[in-house]
Amino acid sequence: MHESIEFQMSLLLAVALAGHLLSSLVRQPAVVGQIIAGLLVGPSLFGWITYTHFVANIAHLGAIVLLFVVGLEFRARELAAVRPFIIAVAGVLVPWVAGYLLARGFGFESSRALLIGVALSATSIAITADTLRELGRLQTPAARLIIGAAVIDDVLALLALSLAEQLGSGNIVPLAIMLMLVKAAAFIGLGTIIGTMILSRIAHHVDQSRFAERSPEFVFVLGMLTAFVYAMVAEYLGLSAIVGAFVAGIVFEGIKVTHSRSVHIGAEYVRAAFGAVFFVSLGVLADLRVLHTDTLWFAAALTLVALLSKFVGCGLTARLTGSGVRDSLIIGVGMAPRGEVAMVIALLALNRGIIAQPAYVALVLMSLATTLVVPVLLRNWLFKNQETTG
Amino acid sequence: MHESIEFQMSLLLAVALAGHLLSSLVRQPAVVGQIIAGLLVGPSLFGWITYTHFVANIAHLGAIVLLFVVGLEFRARELAAVRPFIIAVAGVLVPWVAGYLLARGFGFESSRALLIGVALSATSIAITADTLRELGRLQTPAARLIIGAAVIDDVLALLALSLAEQLGSGNIVPLAIMLMLVKAAAFIGLGTIIGTMILSRIAHHVDQSRFAERSPEFVFVLGMLTAFVYAMVAEYLGLSAIVGAFVAGIVFEGIKVTHSRSVHIGAEYVRAAFGAVFFVSLGVLADLRVLHTDTLWFAAALTLVALLSKFVGCGLTARLTGSGVRDSLIIGVGMAPRGEVAMVIALLALNRGIIAQPAYVALVLMSLATTLVVPVLLRNWLFKNQETTG
Numbered sequence: 001m002h003e004s005i006e007f008q009m010s011l012l013l014a015v016a017l018a019g020h021l022l023s024s025l026v027r028q029p030a031v032v033g034q035i036i037a038g039l040l041v042g043p044s045l046f047g048w049i050t051y052t053h054f055v056a057n058i059a060h061l062g063a064i065v066l067l068f069v070v071g072l073e074f075r076a077r078e079l080a081a082v083r084p085f086i087i088a089v090a091g092v093l094v095p096w097v098a099g100y101l102l103a104r105g106f107g108f109e110s111s112r113a114l115l116i117g118v119a120l121s122a123t124s125i126a127i128t129a130d131t132l133r134e135l136g137r138l139q140t141p142a143a144r145l146i147i148g149a150a151v152i153d154d155v156l157a158l159l160a161l162s163l164a165e166q167l168g169s170g171n172i173v174p175l176a177i178m179l180m181l182v183k184a185a186a187f188i189g190l191g192t193i194i195g196t197m198i199l200s201r202i203a204h205h206v207d208q209s210r211f212a213e214r215s216p217e218f219v220f221v222l223g224m225l226t227a228f229v230y231a232m233v234a235e236y237l238g239l240s241a242i243v244g245a246f247v248a249g250i251v252f253e254g255i256k257v258t259h260s261r262s263v264h265i266g267a268e269y270v271r272a273a274f275g276a277v278f279f280v281s282l283g284v285l286a287d288l289r290v291l292h293t294d295t296l297w298f299a300a301a302l303t304l305v306a307l308l309s310k311f312v313g314c315g316l317t318a319r320l321t322g323s324g325v326r327d328s329l330i331i332g333v334g335m336a337p338r339g340e341v342a343m344v345i346a347l348l349a350l351n352r353g354i355i356a357q358p359a360y361v362a363l364v365l366m367s368l369a370t371t372l373v374v375p376v377l378l379r380n381w382l383f384k385n386q387e388t389t390g
Numbered sequence: 391m392h393e394s395i396e397f398q399m400s401l402l403l404a405v406a407l408a409g410h411l412l413s414s415l416v417r418q419p420a421v422v423g424q425i426i427a428g429l430l431v432g433p434s435l436f437g438w439i440t441y442t443h444f445v446a447n448i449a450h451l452g453a454i455v456l457l458f459v460v461g462l463e464f465r466a467r468e469l470a471a472v473r474p475f476i477i478a479v480a481g482v483l484v485p486w487v488a489g490y491l492l493a494r495g496f497g498f499e500s501s502r503a504l505l506i507g508v509a510l511s512a513t514s515i516a517i518t519a520d521t522l523r524e525l526g527r528l529q530t531p532a533a534r535l536i537i538g539a540a541v542i543d544d545v546l547a548l549l550a551l552s553l554a555e556q557l558g559s560g561n562i563v564p565l566a567i568m569l570m571l572v573k574a575a576a577f578i579g580l581g582t583i584i585g586t587m588i589l590s591r592i593a594h595h596v597d598q599s600r601f602a603e604r605s606p607e608f609v610f611v612l613g614m615l616t617a618f619v620y621a622m623v624a625e626y627l628g629l630s631a632i633v634g635a636f637v638a639g640i641v642f643e644g645i646k647v648t649h650s651r652s653v654h655i656g657a658e659y660v661r662a663a664f665g666a667v668f669f670v671s672l673g674v675l676a677d678l679r680v681l682h683t684d685t686l687w688f689a690a691a692l693t694l695v696a697l698l699s700k701f702v703g704c705g706l707t708a709r710l711t712g713s714g715v716r717d718s719l720i721i722g723v724g725m726a727p728r729g730e731v732a733m734v735i736a737l738l739a740l741n742r743g744i745i746a747q748p749a750y751v752a753l754v755l756m757s758l759a760t761t762l763v764v765p766v767l768l769r770n771w772l773f774k775n776q777e778t779t780g
Contacts, residue, residue, distance in 0.1 A: 004622060005447050005450055006454070006619075006634075009618040010619045010622050013614060013615040014615055016611065017608070017611055017615060020605065024601055024604070024605065053443065054447055057395050057444055057447065134604070215410065215420070217658070217659065218410065220659060220662060221406065221662050221666065224403060224663050225403040228400040229400045229404075231396040232394060235394060235396060241396055244396075261662075265659070266659040266662070269610060269651070269655070270659065270663065272610060273610075273614050276611065
């Protein structure tokens with residue numbers, strides 16, 4: 001019974017709707033309510049649902065659709081800018097060094113401290129982007145900078161991960177690091193250009209044929225297919241799958257159809273169901289029962305360092321490269337959530353025996369705390385009364 | 391690589407689109423192309439994809455969404471009719487007896503022959519309904535009779551399954567059979583009435599509140615949730631999950647919203663992606679490599695008996711209870727596909743050691759053949775030139 005996928009889907013969707021309603025009652029973004037609701041029904045408290053393969057798969061589908069939808073609102077040339085790149089570099093280096101120093105201070109040996117630092121370096125684009133989407137601020141200059149920087153940041157964090165593993169094992173291969181950087185740039189650049197060329201032709205051809213009248217959903221399914229193919233290629237190249245889905249979204253942003261169903265509207269519907277499940281799963285994934293006092297202190301210190309290092313690294317860089325004070329604050333806060341990327345890195349380190357359970361739980365808590373605090377800060381501080389201050 | 395869910399989703403969606411395009415080129419329904427494409431990429435030929443847990447789960451989600459969408463075009467009172475019930479009873483009894491006699495003729499012992507007969511008794515509503523939907527004939531009287539009868543037929547076939555198991559083990563409990571029949575009727579009746587009362591109020595309340603402006607997709611996610619909850623309850627009661635999803639669709643058919651996104655349109659989008667994957671998976675599930683000459687003969691005889699027994703059982707009953715000749719032909723043909731229900735019963739019998747691999751493959755082939763032939767018959771014979779004959 002508890003294993004049937006109807007039960008799991010029902011519970012995940014019910015929890016997502018309940019979390020959505022509750023956060024709406026206290027005027028907070030839906031994601032906050034969904035993650036907390038996931039914590040409540042997960043192993044931490046009620047134990048109604050665990051992070052099964054099925055939940056992991058559905059959450060993974062949700063994350064891909066989520067980033068596809070974010071990409072659908074993003075123009076290709078906004079990625080090829082210099083400022084997001086500078087902000088991303090600072091936003092990876094400052095938390096990495098700060099996290100390393102903190103972990104060393106808590107007695108971790110060098111190779112472990114390096115990996116804990118890496119877990120602090122990757123911004124989770126999904127949470128900030130979804131909060132900004134919900135606030136209707138996805139088109140502001142600060143939001144564009146955050147999303148551009150977060151995408152580059154994700155790539156850089158994965159580079160940092162492989163670098164940390166090589167530093168930990170004692171042999172550094174600069175060539176391999178260079179190669180990965182080139183692959184990432186090539187994937188994003190060529191994926192956007194070639195994808196747009198080929199797919200816009202196919203979509204246009206189908207849309208103008210009589211086929212579109214009988215099968216108006218064809219171009220939408222083509223869009224979903226592209227999201228998964230790009231996610232697969234990105235993962236194959238050693239990047240994160242969600243980076244691929246994001247690039248696929250950019251490709252379809254430029255494709256307009258007249259006789260077919262809209263890819264944007266369809267992806268929005270799929271996101272509404274599966275994206276919600278993704279955020280609930282983040283709460284389910286974190287098992288708070290293994291908490292002890294010393295782990296809590298470490299988690300609290302990690303969270304503080306995580307927030308401050310991104311705030312300084314990204315916010316200050318934004319200010320120094322030309323953003324106003326308010327936009328710099330928004331960028332410093334908006335880059336802070338770690339979410340699923342940090343959790344995945346922490347899980348990887350745990351599985352490889354690089355860190356133990358307490359450090360893992362501390363990283364999960366840090367990731368959760370930054371994820372929970374950022375939507376609240378954005379909504380109640382930086383985007384409050386924006387009509388009068390902005 | 392082959393195990394990553396991006397790869398599996400990409401391949402399933404690509405195969406679904408390719409099958410869709412190919413069947414469009416030869417003017418056949420999409421499902422035919424999708425099942426054949428699934429056969430090609432499955433273990434039968436290329437072996438690019440196997441029926442993994444992930445594929446099974448996604449296909450299961452697809453079947454639920456598929457039946458939810460079918461239910462969305464179906465009024466509650468159409469289920470409470472006498473004629474679909476009579477057609478369904480004849481449509482279960484005639485194939486059951488015919489299948490039993492055939493299997494006995496091929497040397498199967500009594501208890502096995504009873505189960506093979508049951509596998510012939512359940513119509514797969516999904517394939518006919520999807521073909522009629524694609525042909526734009528879902529609102530014709532014959533289509534309503536087919537769908538109503540197929541739903542009751544599904545319930546009766548599951549009753550026949552438990553009856554066959556009890557007959558096979560030698561102890562018959564009439565009370566248990568009566569109880570199951572009552573549960574089924576109660577679920578469909580009460581599920582429709584209570585569900586409509588409660589859910590239309592919630593949906594209306596949300597739709598009229600300010601909440602709907604910020605979260606227009608809430609009612610849609612509520613619809614998806616209802617589909618899974620009803621599927622879960624149906625399975626818990628010993629019915630098929632897809633019967634529950636169908637009843638959930640009937641509930642939402644009557645719910646109209648003004649400020650929220652349409653449940654119908656959203657479910658259509660999700661169906662476009664996941665329903666296609668379901669049909670591909672039917673092809674992937676059938677491994678034709680285990681075929682031998684004697685199995686082929688049994689499969690051919692089974693297919694012929696399956697087609698004729700439904701054609702006679704349902705078509706003749708429809709004619710005797712008042713349908714015209716053409717509508718009776720449509721009903722006789724439209725009730726013939728067995729699809730996933732027969733495959734599930736065959737798999738169950740295989741896993742319990744009641745039948746062996748050759749009989750299993752023969753049942754799968756029968757199921758596939760009836761599934762493939764019905765859309766072709768409907769499109770090229772019964773609904774050809776309907777403008778002049780109908």
